[in-house]
Amino acid sequence: MRKVVIAGNWKMYKNQSEAKAFFSEFPKHLQAIADQQIIICVPYTNLAIVQTILPSVACPSLSIGAQNVHWADSGAFTGEISAPMLVELGIKYAVIGHSERRQFFGETDDTVNKRIKTAQAHGITPILCVGESKLQRDNNETETWIFSQLANALVDVDQSNLIIAYEPIWAIGTGDTCQSSEANRVIGLIRSKLDHQNMTIQYGGSVKPDNIDEIMAQPEIDGVLVGGASLDPAGFARIVNYQP
Numbered sequence: 001m002r003k004v005v006i007a008g009n010w011k012m013y014k015n016q017s018e019a020k021a022f023f024s025e026f027p028k029h030l031q032a033i034a035d036q037q038i039i040i041c042v043p044y045t046n047l048a049i050v051q052t053i054l055p056s057v058a059c060p061s062l063s064i065g066a067q068n069v070h071w072a073d074s075g076a077f078t079g080e081i082s083a084p085m086l087v088e089l090g091i092k093y094a095v096i097g098h099s100e101r102r103q104f105f106g107e108t109d110d111t112v113n114k115r116i117k118t119a120q121a122h123g124i125t126p127i128l129c130v131g132e133s134k135l136q137r138d139n140n141e142t143e144t145w146i147f148s149q150l151a152n153a154l155v156d157v158d159q160s161n162l163i164i165a166y167e168p169i170w171a172i173g174t175g176d177t178c179q180s181s182e183a184n185r186v187i188g189l190i191r192s193k194l195d196h197q198n199m200t201i202q203y204g205g206s207v208k209p210d211n212i213d214e215i216m217a218q219p220e221i222d223g224v225l226v227g228g229a230s231l232d233p234a235g236f237a238r239i240v241n242y243q244p
């Protein structure tokens with residue numbers, strides 16, 4: 001049985017007061033949650049405060065996640081955050097290998113692999129992001145590229161404690177959603193490369209309240225990783241409340 005996971009990634013948006021306002025508003029828009037897990041990956045400065053208010057947020061299936069985790073437990077790594085620091089706060093999920101980390105901060109398949117293994121060793125479930133650029137898609141390199149990202153990222157990784165997000169880079173923040181049937185096809189191909197067939201595989205890239213129902217109706221898609229549309233409490237609640 002594959003678990004449905006609806007995740008938000010706030011990226012570098014919302015200070016503490018904005019985060020508190022979001023979590024005060026968000027539950028008001030939720031309908032009865034079936035069995036979907038909800039995760040919101042907030043900026044580091046919000047992790048502690050949001051964990052503190054979480055028990056008062058009327059949404060038991062909601063967890064808070066981080067947007068990265070370093071492979072060392074501590075050390076001279078300016079600007080990074082360690083797994084033990086996240087564990088101390090009770091964080092159970094972390095995005096790893098987002099295309100913005102790969103594009104702007106030199107993240108490689110090797111560092112992604114190291115971060116995944118360390119997160120897992122500390123009981124944190126990684127949300128591994130993979131996806132092709134527009135140029136790679138136009139050159140018919142989508143499958144080759146994603147298979148290569150997967151093969152490198154998954155070396156010695158426990159596939160029973162992992163979520164994968166397929167995020168075509170050209171669809172991120174552009175409003176140019178990948179056709180849901182195409183996302184379904186690529187996610188099916190990703191699944192064919194996995195040892196663990198019940199892994200949750202999400203789609204990410206311009207997911208909105210008005211396209212979530214069609215996306216979640218696809219048989220291979222087990223959830224979504226939402227950027228911009230996760231910043232609005234009513235809009236993100238509509239995504240959580242998808243109607244397949």
Ligand SMILES: O=C[C@H](O)COP(=O)(O)O
Nearest residue numbers: 009172173205206227228
């Ligand atoms: O992590 C989320 C993805 O980058 C998608 O972002 P977006 O929903 O703003 O396109």
